[in-house]
Amino acid sequence: MRCAWLASPIVVVTLVLLAWPEVGSAREQLEAALLQPAMASEAKGVAVAQAAQRMDAGYGDELVAVRMVLHDARGASSERAIRIATLEGAEEGDRSLILFDSPRDQRGTALLTWNHAEREDDQWLYLPALRRVKKIAARNRSGPFAGSEFAFEDLTSEEISNYRWRFVDEVPCGERRCYEVERIPVESWSGYSRQQVFYDVTTLRIERIEYYDRRQAHLKTLLASDWSLHQGRHWRAGHMDMRNHQTGRRTELIWSAHVFGNGLGLDDFSTAALQRLN
Amino acid sequence: MDLLSVPAASTVMRVRPPVRVSVLAFVAAMLLGSGAAQGQMVANPFGASVGPRTEFDASVALQMRGFPRQGELGQDRFQPSVALEFTLRRDWNAGADSVTLAPFYRFDPGDDHRRRGDLREAFYSHLGSGFELHAGLKRVFWGQTESKHLVDVLNQVDLIENVNEEHRLGQPMLSLALLRDWGVFEAFLLPGFRQRTFASTDGRLSGPFAIDKASSGIRGVAKGQVDWALRYSHLISDVELGLSWFEGTNREPAFAVVAPVEPGVPIRLQPQYGAMSQFGLDAALIRGDWAFKLEGVRRGGDAPRHLAAVLGIERTLVGVVGRADVGLLLEYLFDDRGRRTPLLSFANDVFAGIRIGFNDLADSELLAGVIVDHRSGRQVWSLEGSTRIGQHWRLSAQARAFVGVPALGAGDPAAVLEPGRQWGALVRDDYLELELIRFF
Numbered sequence: 047m048r049c050a051w052l053a054s055p056i057v058v059v060t061l062v063l064l065a066w067p068e069v070g071s072a073r074e075q076l077e078a079a080l081l082q083p084a085m086a087s088e089a090k091g092v093a094v095a096q097a098a099q100r101m102d103a104g105y106g107d108e109l110v111a112v113r114m115v116l117h118d119a120r121g122a123s124s125e126r127a128i129r130i131a132t133l134e135g136a137e138e139g140d141r142s143l144i145l146f147d148s149p150r151d152q153r154g155t156a157l158l159t160w161n162h163a164e165r166e167d168d169q170w171l172y173l174p175a176l177r178r179v180k181k182i183a184a185r186n187r188s189g190p191f192a193g194s195e196f197a198f199e200d201l202t203s204e205e206i207s208n209y210r211w212r213f214v215d216e217v218p219c220g221e222r223r224c225y226e227v228e229r230i231p232v233e234s235w236s237g238y239s240r241q242q243v244f245y246d247v248t249t250l251r252i253e254r255i256e257y258y259d260r261r262q263a264h265l266k267t268l269l270a271s272d273w274s275l276h277q278g279r280h281w282r283a284g285h286m287d288m289r290n291h292q293t294g295r296r297t298e299l300i301w302s303a304h305v306f307g308n309g310l311g312l313d314d315f316s317t318a319a320l321q322r323l324n
Numbered sequence: 325m326d327l328l329s330v331p332a333a334s335t336v337m338r339v340r341p342p343v344r345v346s347v348l349a350f351v352a353a354m355l356l357g358s359g360a361a362q363g364q365m366v367a368n369p370f371g372a373s374v375g376p377r378t379e380f381d382a383s384v385a386l387q388m389r390g391f392p393r394q395g396e397l398g399q400d401r402f403q404p405s406v407a408l409e410f411t412l413r414r415d416w417n418a419g420a421d422s423v424t425l426a427p428f429y430r431f432d433p434g435d436d437h438r439r440r441g442d443l444r445e446a447f448y449s450h451l452g453s454g455f456e457l458h459a460g461l462k463r464v465f466w467g468q469t470e471s472k473h474l475v476d477v478l479n480q481v482d483l484i485e486n487v488n489e490e491h492r493l494g495q496p497m498l499s500l501a502l503l504r505d506w507g508v509f510e511a512f513l514l515p516g517f518r519q520r521t522f523a524s525t526d527g528r529l530s531g532p533f534a535i536d537k538a539s540s541g542i543r544g545v546a547k548g549q550v551d552w553a554l555r556y557s558h559l560i561s562d563v564e565l566g567l568s569w570f571e572g573t574n575r576e577p578a579f580a581v582v583a584p585v586e587p588g589v590p591i592r593l594q595p596q597y598g599a600m601s602q603f604g605l606d607a608a609l610i611r612g613d614w615a616f617k618l619e620g621v622r623r624g625g626d627a628p629r630h631l632a633a634v635l636g637i638e639r640t641l642v643g644v645v646g647r648a649d650v651g652l653l654l655e656y657l658f659d660d661r662g663r664r665t666p667l668l669s670f671a672n673d674v675f676a677g678i679r680i681g682f683n684d685l686a687d688s689e690l691l692a693g694v695i696v697d698h699r700s701g702r703q704v705w706s707l708e709g710s711t712r713i714g715q716h717w718r719l720s721a722q723a724r725a726f727v728g729v730p731a732l733g734a735g736d737p738a739a740v741l742e743p744g745r746q747w748g749a750l751v752r753d754d755y756l757e758l759e760l761i762r763f764f
Contacts, residue, residue, distance in 0.1 A: 109370065116685055124685035125715070131369040145370060150763035151718045152687065153381065166612070168559065176490060178465040181564050181608050182640075183615055189642040189649040190683040235612065237643055260643075313454070314369045317559075318503050322419075322451060323370060 072100040073250065080213070080225075091211030091227045098250040099206065105280050107310040108132045111303045116194050119294035126152070126192055131308075133315050139163050139205055141315035145323050146192075158320045159198075163205040172320045179317050188237035195266060195288040195297040197237055200257075208232055209241075216247065219254055223247045238265070251281040259292075266290050277306055376416040382764040383409050389528060389757045396532040396752050397525050397590055405432035409444070422449045424460075426494075430485075435527025438484055445494045456501040461494035464512075466555065466568060468608040468617040469634040471655045471675035471695060475568060475604035475619045478512060478553060480575045484521035487529055487724070488706070493518050507558030514551035517542060517573050517597070525590050531749030534590035536582065543573045543599040543626065566606040574600035574625065598626030613640045617655075632659040636675075651679035653693065673697045686712040702728040718761045725754040 076097040080090055114126040127147040134140055139161030146155045154174035161167050167184045187198040209229035217226050224244040231238055239262050244254040252270060259265040272284030286299040313319065389403040407430040415422035426445040432438035447460025467475045478495050485491035496516040502509045519538055523530040543549075551572020558565055577595030585591055601624045609616045617636040623629065636655035644650060655675040662671050677693025688711040695704045705727060710720035729751060 118685055122685060129370050143369060149687075149712060149715050150381070150383075151712055151761070153763075166610075176465055177463045180468075181610055181615075183610050183613055183638075189681075190647055193683045193685055193687055235642075308369065310369050313503065316503065318456065318501065318508055319369070322449070322456070 072097045073248070076250075080216075087213045088211060090213030091229070092206065094213060094225050094227050094245055094250070095204075095206050095209075095211055095229070098245055098252070101250045102280055103134075105134055105277070105306055107134065107306070107308050109303070109305045109308055110282075110301055113300040113302075114192065114194055115298040115300070117296040117298075124149075124193070126194075128192075131310060131314070133310050133312070135161065139167070140202070141312070142202065143315060143320065143323070152192075154323070156320055156323050158315060158317065159202060160315070161202060161205060163207050167202075170317055170320055172323070177321070179320055184235070188235055195290045195295050196299070199231075199236060200255075200268070200288070214242070217244070219244045219246075222253065224253055249281050251283075264291055274304070276304055280306065376414065377419075379411075379413045381411040383761050384764075385409070385759050385761040387757060387759045389755050391528060391753065391755050393752045393754070395528055395530070396749070397530070399526060399528050399530070400434055403432065403434050403528050405430055405434075405438060407431075411445075420451050422451075423447070424449070432527070435484075435524050437521065437524040437527060442482075443494060454503050456499075456503070458497065458499045458501075460496070462497055462499070463492055463494055464497075464499070466566060466604070466606060467619050468564070468566075468606045469619045469636045469655055470617075470638075470653055470677065471636070471693070472634050472657055473619070474621045474632055474634055475566070475606045477570050477575055477600075477602060477604070478514065480518040480520055482521050484523055484527075486722075488708075493521070507556055510555045510557075512553040512555075514553065514572060517551070519597070520575065520577060520595065522595075528755065529750070529753045531753065532591055533749065534592045535579075536592065536594045538577070538595045538597060542597045562609055562611070564608040566604070568602075568604040568606075570600065570602040570604070572600065573597050574623075574627070578627065600625035600627070613642075614638070615640070628661070630659065630661045632657075632661075634658070645680075647683040649681045649683065653677040653679065657695070671697075672699060684711075688712075700729070702726075716763050718763070720759045720761070722757040722759075723755065726750040 076093055079085060079093045085093075108131070110130050110132075112128050112130060114128065116124045116126070126149065129145045129147065131143040131145075132140055133142070141161065142159045144157040144159075146152045154172075156172040156174075158170045158172070159167055160169075167187070169182050169184055169187075171180045171182050172178070173180065187202075189197060191198045191201060209231055212228045212230075214226040214228055217224055224246055227243045227245065228240055229243055230240045237259065238257050239260050240258045242256040242258075243252055245251070246253050251273065254270070255268040256264060257266040257268070267289050269287045269289075270283035270285070271287075273281050274284060275281055282301060282304055284301050286301070288297045288299075290296065385407045387405045387407065389405075391401045391403075394401055407428065409428045410426065412425045413422060424445055424447055426443065427441065428444045429441040430438050443461055445461055445463060447458055447462045450457045464478050465473075465476055466478070467473045473489065478497070479492035480495065481489050482491040482493050483489070495514055495518065498513040498515075500511050519542075522533075522535040525534045549572075551570070553568060553570040553572070555566060555568040557567075574597055577597050579593040579595055581591065582594045583592040602621050604619070604621045606619045607617070615636075615638040617638070618633070620631070620633040622631050634655055634657050636653065638654075639652045641650040641652070653676065657671075657673040657675065659671040673695050675693060675695045677691060680690045682688040682690075688709070690707075690709040692707045694706070696702075703726075705723075705725040707723045708720070709722075710718055712718050
């Protein structure tokens with residue numbers, strides 16, 4: 047019909063007009079805030095984190111395939127293939143499902159996580175051989191994820207309230223310019239004393255994170271690259287490289303097949319859903 | 325590990341009146357009631373965007389069991405075998421409908437009971453909006469604790485595969501699950517009954533016993549009675565809670581001595597599967613590094629009414645021992661039948677264990693533990709470990725030792741009727757099992 051034909055460009059333009067100023071304003075507001083000399087560096091740190099969060103808000107849900115390549119200090123390597131589904135939380139935190147496709151002896155193993163801003167996360171593991179769903183301690187999140195250099199806490203979306211923030215400076219990072227922000231985990235179980243996070247000044251995506259262990263020694267560095275833009279506003283890294291400076295180990299994550307807007311709901315992130323992934 | 329329960333052997337089987345509640349009508353009512361379901365649901369978040377899929381998995385396992393001593397009935401010290409397992413799964417309607425087939429075959433030259441094929445699973449599933457329907461041969465797990473699975477009673481234990489009771493046979497079932505904000509409610513109709521598997525007198529871990537197949541003494545089978553079960557589970561605040569009711573045939577047999585007991589001859593036992601009504605409760609609470617677990621059952625039916633429970637705590641240590649994460653487990657096993665509790669059913673025992681995930685390239689893991697009866701001092705030690713070799717192979721090792729009771733042999737048959745001494749039956753069956761699995 048004629049109205050429908052007319053309506054679609056109008057809807058698109060309206061949506062762009064509605065969404066774009068918001069994205070722009072998040073960055074503009076941040077720039078304005080950072081220019082205020084009186085503003086405390088703690089408040090500036092939170093402002094950067096909030097602006098980055100606002101820039102990426104509204105992704106709804108996301109599916110992605112990840113190839114993990116684990117390298118040990120002697121040069122041996124091992125690969126894993128996983129799939130991740132994430133549901134953006136409204137008032138509650140995000141929810142995620144991780145399904146292992148390989149190695150074959152781990153195939154079908156799956157992990158369900160409910161992030162919470164104000165209390166401990168809930169996490170369940172599905173063991174396909176036993177048909178068993180097991181609730182597990184969130185404490186596992188600070189240990190290596192699937193034998194890699196990533197801890198589970200490095201992979202999940204960060205709630206701002208999980209850290210104390212402090213703005214350091216605007217610094218060069220590679221060929222770009224970044225805001226360097228220090229964040230200190232609030233939770234006692236975290237494996238880190240602090241992290242130095244480098245946000246690209248234009249996109250506010252995280253280019254690099256330096257992790258310091260509980261003894262304040264530099265433990266790991268994460269570098270993100272091979273960026274792609276989704277739905278006009280969601281930046282996703284295609285390649286992540288985590289180096290452990292203390293052990294010489296290294297893990298690469300190769301992200302592909304990002305799909306947004308799959309119509310997923312809370313029901314897809316339940317313990318019942320965990321049992322029917324394969 | 326309910327290998328035997330001789331004390332109840334003299335129990336006369338009573339046939340229970342047929343179940344008066346029409347379970348079918350109930351299931352139908354629940355199914356109709358689910359018409360008022362909540363919003364749209366994608367059956368499988370990863371399968372939503374693709375068409376029909378067929379997945380095929382296969383594995384071949386070479387197994388060798390070694391025993392430090394000959395068996396009670398003169399069986400060999402080594403028991404090699406090979407097992408094949410396939411899983412074929414096809415789904416359509418974006419994963420809403422699926423069929424799963426899992427045939428299994430083990431060849432064991434030394435034990436003809438382990439020379440057999442089995443359908444581990446063969447079922448159809450429909451995942452609807454707010455409900456799931458499953459029909460066929462299926463395995464379902466209930467429970468929280470590690471050393472003993474009290475609440476988990478739908479599937480028969482495949483004891484011949486492993487005495488750790490973790491292997492189970494597929495149970496014919498029709499099940500309906502309603503997924504609601506207030507929890508998951510499930511109803512099961514369980515037609516058909518499968519007997520527990522036992523080693524033959526040529527195989528190992530049989531003790532001095534020759535266990536017949538039950539030809540009679542299975543409750544209700546002749547009358548065509550159908551077992552049923554209901555379960556409700558939900559995460560309430562921090563507590564993962566499960567409540568269940570089972571009405572049917574006890575998967576755990578009692579035994580009757582069917583031939584005169586003579587020295588030097590295997591003791592012939594016939595398993596008897598009585599009626600059982602079980603109320604079960606399982607719960608888990610996780611606080612920081614600590615997990616608290618509980619399973620409890622109240623059983624009635626042909627056997628004397630009794631209570632049994634397992635109470636457990638687990639402490640998780642991450643970053644304490646290098647890259648490894650370590651779980652320390654402590655569980656208390658209780659059964660109010662006390663000394664009349666069937667062998668390996670643990671009347672008043674403590675389980676202590678340690679689980680280590682090494683977080684290496686090979687996903688190596690280790691579980692070691694011991695169950696101690698603090699009154700008699702008898703112990704079951706176990707060690708299970710595995711590691712991957714390359715991308716497609718996994719090597720696992722398992723050892724078990726039965727310690728602290730005088731041997732009970734075919735030469736001393738009268739002792740089998742003394743509950744405190746039954747553990748002696750397995751004293752010669754300490755073993756080490758190595759398994760190499762190739763995945764395809």
